[in-house]
Amino acid sequence: MIRIMVVDDHAVVRSGLKMLLDAHADLEVIGEAADGDEAIQKALSLLPDVVLMDLSMPHGKDGLRTTEELKKLQPDVAVLILTMHDDEEYLFRAIHFGASGYILKSAPHEELISAIRLVAAGDAYLHPNATKRLMGEYIDKLKNGAEAGTYESLSDREKEILAKVAQGYSNKEIAEQLIISVKTVESHKSNLMEKLSLKTRPDLVKFALKKGLLHFES
Incomplete structure (x- = not known):
């Protein structure tokens, strides 16, 4: 059983995700949070395997800062960013702050379920467009002789x-x-x-x- 916590400032989104995920025998939503501070507090007590994290939360910490802080406190938790922003700046920052995956809210339900299972197993997940962008940047760096991390x-x-x-x-x-x-x-x-x-x-x-x-x- 994969234990999931849903973090989104919209109650209707949290409710919809809970219904979708709980319909699968191997998935269980064990908690919800409406903002970053609540997410960190609940994650420390509930110990989820995967946190579905919205990026844009107007009150308190946004999804990126929450991810960064949560990963420091619970390194083993997998954070899957679920967002409407198809923007490479958000993508790269999410990875930098420790997210295990990045998926759009417009993605098919089957893709979301697959992404959750992948990050729970310790793998990474990026939606296809994001993968192309990362590969493109990596190739550009190799061409310019400036590979990161050296x-x-x-x-x-x-x-x-x-x-x-x-x-x-x-x-x-x-x-x-x-x-x-x-x-x-x-x-x-x-x-x-x-x-x-x-x-x-x-x-x-x-x-x-x-x-x-x-x-x-x-």
Whole structure:
């Protein structure tokens, strides 16, 4: 049984989705939420397998920020963005914030059911147009010699901070050594981790170790 929570600010949409999903023997809607804050609160107590997340919610957090926060608190939950926006900007941001899939509200019911089952199993789902766009961008990057996620994509300052963070220095210590503000260090650190698709300090240390960057000062 796949446990699902539906997040949408329209009660009629939540009701319709619940009826549709509960009609399938392997799907169960265990909770609903009308905004981002309610979604996070309920997800922490209900522990759904999949969260169907609307992007546009006028009150409180939108779907993207809710997804980002929820994935930090519950990394194993699969978030499937269900939206009317067929816009590549929303698509790329949704993936960046941790969504497992992105499907349009205009998609056939069968496609939605299939997408839910896929993300629940740990796979990713993108509607066909979105897949074409992502592939197109990836090919463009290869042609331009600028494939994302590489060490070469970092600035000199980001490479410097990467090495120091991996060596165990705190943000304050790095700021003092480089004569910059702690806020600047935090900004560089956030940017480099995003470029390298790293989530935690251990991930960063492993990356630095592979690149041979851990040269400790005596």
